[in-house]
Amino acid sequence: MKANRPKRDVHPDLARERLKCNFNIEEVTNIIDGGKDKTLERKKIEDIALNNGACLDEIPDECLSIKERYENAIRKSCIYSNIVRNEMLEITGMENFESPVLRRTADAFFKDISPFMLHLGMFVPTLIGQSTPEQMAEWLPKALDMKIIGAYAQTELGHGTFIRGLETTATYDPDKEEFVLHSPTITSYKWWAGGLGKTANHCVVMAQLYTQGECHGTHLFIVQIRDLDTHMPLPGIKVGEIGPRMGFSSADNGFLGFNSFRIPRQNMLMKHAKVEKDGCYVKSAKHGKLTYGTMVFIRVTLVSEMSFNLSKAATIAIRYSAVRRQTELRPNEPEPQILDYPTQQHKLFICIATAHAFQLTSKWLWDTFQAVMADVRKGNVDALPELHALSSCLKAVSTSDALSHIEQCRFACGGHGYMLSSNLPFIYSFVAATRTYEGDYTVLLLQTARFLVKAWEQAESGNNVTPTVAYLNRTANTKRVVWDNTHEGIIQSFQAIAAGKIGQCVRSIRDRIKSGMDYEDAWLMTTVQLVAAAEAHCRAVLVNTYWNEMIRLTKSSSANVKTVMHQLAVLYLMYWALEKTGDLLKYSSVSKQDLDDLQRRYEELLAALRPNAVSLVDAFDLRDEILHSSLGSYDGCVYERLMEEAQKSPLNAEPVNPSFHKYIKPLMQGKL
Numbered sequence: 001m002k003a004n005r006p007k008r009d010v011h012p013d014l015a016r017e018r019l020k021c022n023f024n025i026e027e028v029t030n031i032i033d034g035g036k037d038k039t040l041e042r043k044k045i046e047d048i049a050l051n052n053g054a055c056l057d058e059i060p061d062e063c064l065s066i067k068e069r070y071e072n073a074i075r076k077s078c079i080y081s082n083i084v085r086n087e088m089l090e091i092t093g094m095e096n097f098e099s100p101v102l103r104r105t106a107d108a109f110f111k112d113i114s115p116f117m118l119h120l121g122m123f124v125p126t127l128i129g130q131s132t133p134e135q136m137a138e139w140l141p142k143a144l145d146m147k148i149i150g151a152y153a154q155t156e157l158g159h160g161t162f163i164r165g166l167e168t169t170a171t172y173d174p175d176k177e178e179f180v181l182h183s184p185t186i187t188s189y190k191w192w193a194g195g196l197g198k199t200a201n202h203c204v205v206m207a208q209l210y211t212q213g214e215c216h217g218t219h220l221f222i223v224q225i226r227d228l229d230t231h232m233p234l235p236g237i238k239v240g241e242i243g244p245r246m247g248f249s250s251a252d253n254g255f256l257g258f259n260s261f262r263i264p265r266q267n268m269l270m271k272h273a274k275v276e277k278d279g280c281y282v283k284s285a286k287h288g289k290l291t292y293g294t295m296v297f298i299r300v301t302l303v304s305e306m307s308f309n310l311s312k313a314a315t316i317a318i319r320y321s322a323v324r325r326q327t328e329l330r331p332n333e334p335e336p337q338i339l340d341y342p343t344q345q346h347k348l349f350i351c352i353a354t355a356h357a358f359q360l361t362s363k364w365l366w367d368t369f370q371a372v373m374a375d376v377r378k379g380n381v382d383a384l385p386e387l388h389a390l391s392s393c394l395k396a397v398s399t400s401d402a403l404s405h406i407e408q409c410r411f412a413c414g415g416h417g418y419m420l421s422s423n424l425p426f427i428y429s430f431v432a433a434t435r436t437y438e439g440d441y442t443v444l445l446l447q448t449a450r451f452l453v454k455a456w457e458q459a460e461s462g463n464n465v466t467p468t469v470a471y472l473n474r475t476a477n478t479k480r481v482v483w484d485n486t487h488e489g490i491i492q493s494f495q496a497i498a499a500g501k502i503g504q505c506v507r508s509i510r511d512r513i514k515s516g517m518d519y520e521d522a523w524l525m526t527t528v529q530l531v532a533a534a535e536a537h538c539r540a541v542l543v544n545t546y547w548n549e550m551i552r553l554t555k556s557s558s559a560n561v562k563t564v565m566h567q568l569a570v571l572y573l574m575y576w577a578l579e580k581t582g583d584l585l586k587y588s589s590v591s592k593q594d595l596d597d598l599q600r601r602y603e604e605l606l607a608a609l610r611p612n613a614v615s616l617v618d619a620f621d622l623r624d625e626i627l628h629s630s631l632g633s634y635d636g637c638v639y640e641r642l643m644e645e646a647q648k649s650p651l652n653a654e655p656v657n658p659s660f661h662k663y664i665k666p667l668m669q670g671k672l
């Protein structure tokens, strides 16, 4: 079903905004995409997918029942995956199937989420990262060709965070050369896996491996759960959907239990460890956590995912703010556009800057990930702890920041931002889940903190540390950094804050141990500080990486593009410096006067960015089909779209609802 929307003239306020633009929008788009060729490729893929016309629904998704919504999502997923399979992969290449462009294009089809998302997002990456070449040859072509559809079933009802505590067992039976999968308790039921409830016929299962009477910890298994013809659950499998949730409404997150369910020996994913026919366990992994590889991969991809979601929210809120007028400043003057209010600019310009910061950092993180994985393939796992620490904190902070900025975008749109047709509530609830899944915020920052405490101890004793914590060699033994209001000065202050906080954690742990606590309790008592230290480290990484990448990528840009990209990065540094004034006062020589100057310069920068605001979000180049927003469309015809969407409410299908005659009228007549 495709709805034909009327083509409208661009709202005069938005048209005027676009005339004020003083930089080349396409150049900025190219920087965000990673180059001119990448922009062209993206546009080509978007044209293929979106010109097929499957994206718009006659009845908005949110007006459908749970069942209808799921069925509509499956219908569109099949159309979409056919386009991916037959047309898009030819352009991106098979090896880039998870390309962010596919992800971005998918949003035009699914306001919420596709039930196939986890198949492409986690099942396929797990096959690639955890299979032997023979297993890959067996499973991967079927998965990419949608001959099998998979989910990633790791979390259980009783445990998500503590993977070592998972209860599902996979016990090897050498006589039949099979594993027996079993769910011994209610808490051992797999819970949450996207696409598992109704869609998947296969899944990757994480279970405790038992062979020759010994437990070897958690390993991954590929399990067929439904008949490929009838789609009925196989005997020994109990599978279903977990029920309505805050978002992810059409992803059929599922539960799964095993009753002594048998799978062939070859279904254990054996890249890093294997069980021989006789039941002998052989570990080849050079690092104990390589089976957690899919999670690291997704944490890395989530940083660019956050940039994308934030750029959508910022585009909606800024276009709306250019059209919305509210409150006379002086009597008889026209009401200003709400974008003219500095308080509105304060809420919104940081969203543009943050989308850039995350996008540039995510590309750098992706390159780091690829380099570390290339080393791992050669047997060198030395850089894995640093990658784990880095991907953990960047996942935690990017998802958390994106969530709070998206909420600000909703606030910035007043009442209309609360409408589902604005799309802000969908974006918000999608991003809210990212702060929890793939490792909860606090839990991941504590992982980074473990690495930081070790790094601090190394730096303290004069040893060189790894690149992302190299600032500790400079600052570990310094008390306070001298404040300097240049960008270098602000970046160094963030590093000093991080070093100061990590050092304070180490001292707290040591003091607690001295006063009689064991290490575990001393660590536990210090975790509030440790989370703050890991967050501070992440901010230091973000400001440094964003700045360096911005300079690198704008080297050959035109003067005005350099200026505007520079302004955004400075805004990002200033915003966070002002957010962290308490820390600056503690760990640098900043004075009250310096902070007052910083505040004034920040306000001047908001004003300087104001004329380019709409063009900066235009540079994200998000087609209306991807935005799905009554408030954020390119033409800015906000009020017409809100009215149009209101007409679609099922409550407007009849002038009088039957409940009037059934309940209200009898109530009015005293007959109820």
Ligand SMILES: CCCCCCCC/C=C\CCCCCCCCC/C=C/C(=O)SCCNC(=O)CCNC(=O)[C@H](O)C(C)(C)COP(=O)(O)OP(=O)(O)OC[C@H]1O[C@@H](n2cnc3c(N)ncnc32)[C@H](O)[C@@H]1OP(=O)(O)O
Residues within 6 Å of the ligand: 077, 078, 080, 081, 097, 098, 099, 102, 103, 106, 114, 116, 117, 118, 120, 121, 122, 152, 154, 155, 160, 161, 162, 163, 164, 194, 289, 290, 292, 293, 295, 296, 298, 301, 305, 384, 385, 388, 437, 438, 439, 440, 443, 447, 450, 451
């Ligand atoms: C038609 C189709 C349309 C769709 C098209 C779209 C195309 C798709 C493309 C792209 C999609 C992109 C978007 C993707 C969206 C995905 C949606 C995902 C939905 C959600 C999925 C999930 O949530 S899956 C489950 C995830 N679960 C977790 O993350 C659990 C969190 N817990 C942990 O990670 C660990 O248990 C924890 C780290 C907390 C501790 O582990 P533990 O085993 O207890 O280890 P511990 O003893 O504490 O530590 C020992 C040692 O090991 C180090 N370590 C731990 N983890 C790692 C690691 N991963 N790597 C390296 N090292 C690690 C740890 O730090 C310790 O080190 P030392 O301090 O001892 O040195």
Ligand SMILES: Cc1cc2nc3c(=O)[nH]c(=O)nc-3n(C[C@H](O)[C@H](O)[C@H](O)COP(=O)(O)OP(=O)(O)OC[C@H]3O[C@@H](n4cnc5c(N)ncnc54)[C@H](O)[C@@H]3O)c2cc1C
Residues within 6 Å of the ligand: 118, 152, 153, 154, 155, 158, 159, 160, 161, 162, 191, 192, 193, 194, 248, 253, 433, 436, 437, 438, 439, 440, 441, 442, 443, 446
């Ligand atoms: C929308 C969505 C989709 C998902 N999709 C999948 C999927 O496809 N496959 C899959 O396997 N899983 C999936 N999950 C599960 C997800 O990975 C887990 O929910 C997540 O890892 C958090 O684990 P938990 O729910 O056990 O939280 P808990 O660990 O119980 O956390 C609860 C609270 O306890 C705190 N806490 C826990 N441990 C510690 C600690 N050691 N120190 C300090 N505080 C701690 C946390 O900070 C949090 O505040 C999904 C979840 C959601 C919400």
